[in-house]
Amino acid sequence: MAVAGADEMPRQFPKVTLSDVDEEVRLLAEKVYASALKEEENKDAISMYTVPEDCPIGLQQAKDRELLRELAEQHSEETAKRKKSLKMIRSQSMQIPVCVDWARATPTPLVSPSSTCPSIPDNFPEYQRVTISGDYCAGITVEDYEQAAKSLLKALFIREKYSKLAYHRFPQTTARFLRSAENLKWREEDEVLPDICPCPREGEDPYSMENIPENLNYELKMRDGIIHVYENATAVRENRPHCLPYPDLETFAIDMTHVLAMIADGPTKTYCHRRLNFLSSKFYLHEMLNEMAELKELKGVPHRDFYNVRKVDTHIHAAACMNQKHLLNFIQTTYKTDAERVVLEKAGQRLTLKQVFNNLNMDPYDLTVDSLDVHAGRQTFHRFDKFNSKYNPVGASELREIYLKSDNYIKGEYFALLIKEVAHDLEESKYQHAEPRLSIYGRSPEEWESLAHWFIQHKVHSPNMRWVIQVPRIYDIFMSRKLIPNFAKMLENIFLPLFEATVNPQKHKELHVFLKYVTGFDSVDDESKHSDHMFSYKSPKPEQWTTGENPPYSYYLFHMYANIMVLNNLRKERGLSTFQFRPHCGEAGSITHLVSAFLTADNISHGLNLKKSPVLQYLYYLAQVPIAMSPLSNNSLFLEYSKNPLREFLHKGLCVSLSTDDPMQFHYTKEALMEEYAIAAQLWKLSTCDLCEIARNSVLQSGLSHQEKKHFLGSDYLKDGPKGNDIRRTNVAQIRMAYRHETLCNELSFLVDAVKSEALGSQT
Template identity: 30%
Template sequence: MVRKNRSLFFVGYDSYSESPSASPILLDDLDGNDDTPDQVLAFDACAGIRSQLQERNSRALKLKGASAGGDLNLDDLDMIPLNTKFDVQMEMGSPMAMPPETLPPIKPLTAKDLAYSSLAHLPSYFFEQIHFHVERKCLLDMCKLRRNYLTISKQDALACSQSQSAKPSQKNLGRIKDETLRTAHLLDSNEENNLTSPRDSSYIIQLCNGHVDVPTFIEYRQNFERCLRIIQDRSLSKFSEKRLQYLLNKFPVFQYLNSKKEMRQSKNVPHKDFYNCRKIDLNLLLSGCFSQWQLTEFIWSKLKKEPNKIIYQTSNGRHITLIQLFKVDFEEANTFSSGLKIIDDSFLEWYKVIYLAKYHLINSDSETFIDPRDKQFRHYLIAKTFLEFDNCINGEYLSELLQTFLIKPLETSKYQLCQLSVDFQFYFHNGNSDVDNWWMVFANWLNHYDLFSKNIRWNVRISRIYPALYHTGKIKSFQDYLDLIFKPLFNTKSYIHKSLGPILSKFLSRIASFDLCIQDSDDYVWKQFTNVDCPPENWTSNGDNPTISQYMYYVYANLAKLNHIRHALHQNTFTLRSSCSSTSMNRTSQFSNTLNFTEHTESTLNNFLLSSGGFLNAENLWNAPPPLVYVFYLSQIPMVMAPLNSIVDSKATIAQDQCPVGLVLEPPKPYKMNPFMKFFEMGFRISLSSESILYNHSYTKEPIIEEYSVAASIYRLHSADLCELLRNSVITSGFADTLKNKWLGTSLVSHNYFMENIGFVDNWYDCKPDTSLDHNVPAIRRQYRSKTLAGEWQLVIS
């Protein structure tokens, strides 16, 4: 077990060099019962609040006595003056209006006035007594439960670091002092002999056989339903909604009062502005990492240089050349004219809706799905030839596109990096299963074309396509689906003798996270209702798709097992991330028989409990229950959004009957309907991503710069806002902690300077009094975020 007694501090600092302005809040020591009444909780420092409370109670007694004495009669209601807007103008704006000699009586505040009152930041129980069926401290229990799940699976930043600490009793270990982290740790001085000891070998064999202390699925389901009951409490929902509204209204006031100070502090940092700060695209898809015009220009250049290159072979042995691909009916006559926009909107929509959902994830013969005489066959060949790495030309064109339009620009630009997301494809070859799998094929492709880059980390996307695999007859249960993903990585002999090869090891060392994608095209309708508590080897269910919770838990359990093995081998570990589809809000979850909730709530709560890497497509979090959104803020869980990717303006050329089952084509939404700015103002740990440049109609060579520039122009963001977003993208990324130390001046080792917590599991400390020289986020902005978060925690745990 790792770090059982871990404490989380929230400290408000007056300056980075001085001591804290208030004593820190130790959350782990506040689990006991507090007998302090609600009326006096942390509000003694506010002037006049206690007197207002007494005044309100006295007025309530007077009103009660008056009503009992009969002073107020219903017949007197017609004598109540009805003031109009003209009367108010005459009293307040007319020069002839005389001020009243006596002040009007103060009207007592009620719960209905909170939304419009200047005291809306005060909790609701200050004005009326709300009886919580679920205490606010349960939010702290949910966060602690999340931290336990993440530390057990070694998803915390200390476990994910590149260099792991070894046991002092092992041989061939040299003591090396790391000046950057100011700590001493043990590194292996002879890697070849590290795994030859019987103790290490037996321990790794035990890990591969499943000896990992991970909570069972039944226990996880109980914890899930417990958290679900907490977030469904009505009084807690009202409390969370008011706190979120307060956070949203507080930030503009802070900017109005401190914008000049922030601007002055930003200008004091020389040679460090938005363009000179590190910026990381956390979720850029390999299937769309170049723009539409770049792909079109590349195709025309290949048609001029090598028109007779064979790019496909049909099942009957016929070869199709590159020039034949762009001829009508694949004949010699009626060729396409030069300058034609080959990659048009119709192809992009077919590629996104049809190809990526049906043909991309399963590596099989396409002619069983598409008739070669169909017009969609040309679209399929274009996607297979230029946008796939495993094809007739061994992914040559995709490697050139990736090298030309992504890797070289990133390496040329010092301050741009990305985490590139690739879809895991399911192979059904009859060859050697230890070599002929997706892991080895993709790693060999990267190594063959030298696509490894220091500016790129990889994310592996896992899709919920169990029904499609089941109906092919290649798998018989949900366990077979999981084995296709993780079994090549759990080969005990391969780990002990390192027969997986240095190429695969090199690729695994550059993987940051595993992403479980909940998409609109996922199968939803069940033909038979199977008990979800059954083990995955018993889940056949006639091809029905398992629930989101089953996917999340079993991916989490296998990832925890893999992380324990890699941690024992002193290698980097991986984090888990997930997304949420927009159509899941209208789908009832099938995970519970006693509680009613949607798949949207299910996927969001699963991400909160099991994912350390963050929440993808965070636009959909806006529609989650308020307590769940509020606890995302309290935990500072990383979130990734791509506003430009949600406003694609393409014509609907795909018929609804051609779409996958359950997918409804929705019209695009305008940019300002994206809740990105609201999340940022509240203080969520959010960052921007390009996601898929292919659909954004981008005409620049720096899409991540374009993403931030559009947001800055629409929302009028200044330097402090942009630099804060960039810092969020770096500190929540999957790059090594030593690089974050160099870029941001932060460390996982405790220091006496500013500290911030991310995900309720990782504490990052500043290594020097003022780190704004590294990221140019003003100190006053960081103090505001820290004090606001500490105030919310004080309100929750009181």
């Protein structure tokens, strides 16, 4: 891995002060917060935009009011000028030229008949396109259209800022349009990508401790909940941190305020709602017109079908990565071979496996999957507490301690064997990969060394697995047990060992090796848990958070992101791998969770609550924020399968993938990921192209290295549209890829054109 030069790195975090925020924006944001807190009491609350209108009289009155307003504005001279400028802009040069080889793959709606398009290469498939003609086609007044466009572009600029600072991905297409809005030219060297360690080659030792970088002996100190790096003790005393970007809580709160205000802004909601409806209808027409052509393309691909395209389980927890039958067989096997082995120390007494089962009054040979009782059912719906208890086989925490923990009396041996058996099944399948979550709690800084030692001692590495660290949001439990003095100590226990292993890897060799295979961080817990604290720039610093109350979700996310961002910049400077932030988000709870994640996360898991907010859903589409969805998991916990928005999101063009979450609780077969695909395909009548598109998305949003993605998706996978798709590897039709790219470009062009037309109108 090459060491990045100083000029390549985003060294400063651009700060914003409260004086830069309009009073109206602040009030709108507070309104959203207040309504979100109120809505938490009603778990079934759904936005008016996601269900059919139940009041036809009210709908008609709203339409009449809008019609009268539009008629009045049609006579406005100013409006006429704006419409004229919009029409002129969209008829001159509709889109940013992305690539000259297939110019017809740029969006065609609203291009004037007089505009010329270079010819399509012979090997590029032709298909039927849907064209909408008119002036600006927004379906709302020009003023509302321009206001919505400015708000949406501002939100995209904010996400781009946070993504680039943390070395998270930001889509090239969206970045091109943002540069166009600034009247700048997009440069390839401006693109920022995560730097992930490639999988060891065959014959290489994945646990080798050779060629470890030298120690820097930098000083590390936590300030305001964020680890700061200093070159020496003098720099610490003078408070001169090493040249890295350090996030600012006030700036983040203000940026979040801008996005929150958009959610409550009427014109923006209307615009986003209409565009999302259009995207859904447009895909329906595309499917009707081109389904057979896509299928014909796929039939012509040799040695590639849905079964042998790469799929990644982008969201799975290591402690539940096996199905219930697998766990039952493993328990019975270990009892048969290790009955007299000491496996547990409880209250100062050492117990053999046989004694443990005797104390539980059970014989392992009589166990069944029903008596094991780890499967979620109807009784867990909206009962996260009951779901968590399913991690205890036969309801016994002792068995969880023995079989599903990495830090126990037997040093996590059984847990490692279980994971290795799951990894072996993945390797046998060849085309399936997984990203299991391992827990770091923040109780003690020794957790990292213990986990790294477990990983290396038991040789848990697999070429078909990448690891994500999950941090449960359970500060309140630690405080109630007086394990930590404040929230800052929990953050320090989580992140300080990582900084130490980055600065002085020779002193932490095992952790350095383990971090090669860790690709990201997750924030987990029950999102529906209520917090009385409203996150803002006035929120106390982590060192001052000494109450027993759990910090709100946004507070957790900011401080996790902030430390990951500083850590990534430090590791990039040292030529080491970087990490992605991939929190659980939008499964339940407040809509504000999705706003926090929009700013801070590389990708999210679940995202169900996007259904409640057309503005956020449209932003997640424009920014192509990856979403790992788990319909079977949601079906048992929060949302019936038939109501899951995955199919709706896929049709609109959001970047969604399928994942299992917890096979032990939700699945029956040995191949849990294939079970997810099979049920989704049957219930929603997904085509082969749909399934392969979801599989391709899973590889793109995964923590696999650049080299692996090139092998699985094609050498040009980073390019946009059909140019970035190798159908021989992905089995996704070029027609589908062209449609997705054209549609995204078209939506982005609406926003850019609105800004340019306003600027043009102000000049005339």
